[in-house]
Amino acid sequence: MNGFALLFVDDSLLVVNKPAGMLSVPGRGADLQDCMAARVQAEVPDALVVHRLDMATSGLLVFARGKAAQRRLSHAFAQREVEKRYVAVVAGRVLADAGEIDLPLITDWPNRPRQKVDLSVGKPSVTRYRVIRRADGDTRLELEPVTGRSHQLRVHLLALGHPILGDALYAPADVVASADRLMLHARSLAFAHPVHGEMLSFDSEVPF
Numbered sequence: 333m334n335g336f337a338l339l340f341v342d343d344s345l346l347v348v349n350k351p352a353g354m355l356s357v358p359g360r361g362a363d364l365q366d367c368m369a370a371r372v373q374a375e376v377p378d379a380l381v382v383h384r385l386d387m388a389t390s391g392l393l394v395f396a397r398g399k400a401a402q403r404r405l406s407h408a409f410a411q412r413e414v415e416k417r418y419v420a421v422v423a424g425r426v427l428a429d430a431g432e433i434d435l436p437l438i439t440d441w442p443n444r445p446r447q448k449v450d451l452s453v454g455k456p457s458v459t460r461y462r463v464i465r466r467a468d469g470d471t472r473l474e475l476e477p478v479t480g481r482s483h484q485l486r487v488h489l490l491a492l493g494h495p496i497l498g499d500a501l502y503a504p505a506d507v508v509a510s511a512d513r514l515m516l517h518a519r520s521l522a523f524a525h526p527v528h529g530e531m532l533s534f535d536s537e538v539p540f
Contacts, residue, residue, distance in 0.1 A: 336371055339392070339534055344401040344527050346376060349536050350393045352513045356384035368393055383409050386483065388500070391418070391518025392536050396526070404526035409480065415522040418475040418485060419464070419538045421515035422494035423507045426471040430462040433488040437481045446501060447483040449491050457481045459488045470497060470510075474519075485516060515540055 337349040348368065350356065355367035372379045372395055379395040380402040396402035408414050436454025440446040448454075458478035465472040471494065475485050486502050489495060495503035498511030517540070522533040 336368060338375075339536070340532075341376070342397075344397055344525065345382075345405065346372070346379060346395050346397065347521070347534050348372060348393050348395070350385055350390055350518075352388055352390040352539075355387050356393060357381055369395075382406055383480075385518055386486075386514070386516075388498075388514035389418075389516045389518060390513075390536075390539060392521045392534055393518070394521065394523075401526045405523070408523050408526070412478065412480075413523060415520075416477055416480075416518070417520040418477070419517050419519045420473050420475055420485065420489065421497050421511070421540065422471050422473060422489050423497060423503070423510070424469070424471065424494045425466055426461075426463055426473065426492075426494055428463075431460070433459045433461070433492055435488060435491055437484060437487055439482070445482070447481065447487050449487065455479075455481060457484050457488065459485060461489075486514075511540075513540070 339349055340347040350368050357369045358365045358367050369381050378397045382394045382396050382405045385393055396405045435449045437447050437457040438450040438454040440448040460476040462474045464474055477484050486496055486499055490502045495507050497507055497515040498513050500508050517538050519538055520535045525532055
């Protein structure tokens with residue numbers, strides 16, 4: 333299709349693989365109109381946005397076909413009925429084999445679009461992680477965002493002391509320079525079909 337990989341399509345939804353460096357939806361300004369939503373809608377005109385990935389993040393993105401499917405899928409995401417898994421490579425050696433990061437997040441208004449931990453007024457935010465592999469100087473993790481706050485995985489891992497490699501928004505300069513992209517990929521999704529309720533599961537190969 334038009335610059336993206338179509339993984340699944342039926343009368344109710346489609347699933348695509350978003351490359352790193354592409355917006356999910358249009359930004360402000362004429363130079364920010366090229367995005368996954370525009371490219372998908374050029375091929376499937378009734379496709380509607382359900383959720384988003386950060387521009388720097390690659391991986392699985394779901395679009396609904398029609399308003400009814402959009403309402404049902406958006407509700408499933410909002411009610412945490414969608415099982416999501418990401419893979420990230422982070423700086424340093426994560427010592428625990430698995431764990432949970434429970435830190436409330438809020439927009440850092442003077443520094444938008446950055447987010448920050450705020451224990452007093454932040455919104456509840458939870459990320460589970462599991463070590464896949466430790467290497468010299470970095471660790472590969474599987475991540476499960478229990479909540480879906482903006483930049484949640486990036487800010488939680490920074491707070492853990494292990495920023496994601498290539499994260500130009502949050503990581504120190506040496507960690508940014510250690511990768512040619514943000515090393516974060518939306519690897520798998522599982523959810524009930526919005527019409528007949530059958531469980532659907534999708535996987536995307538990690539490109540790093």
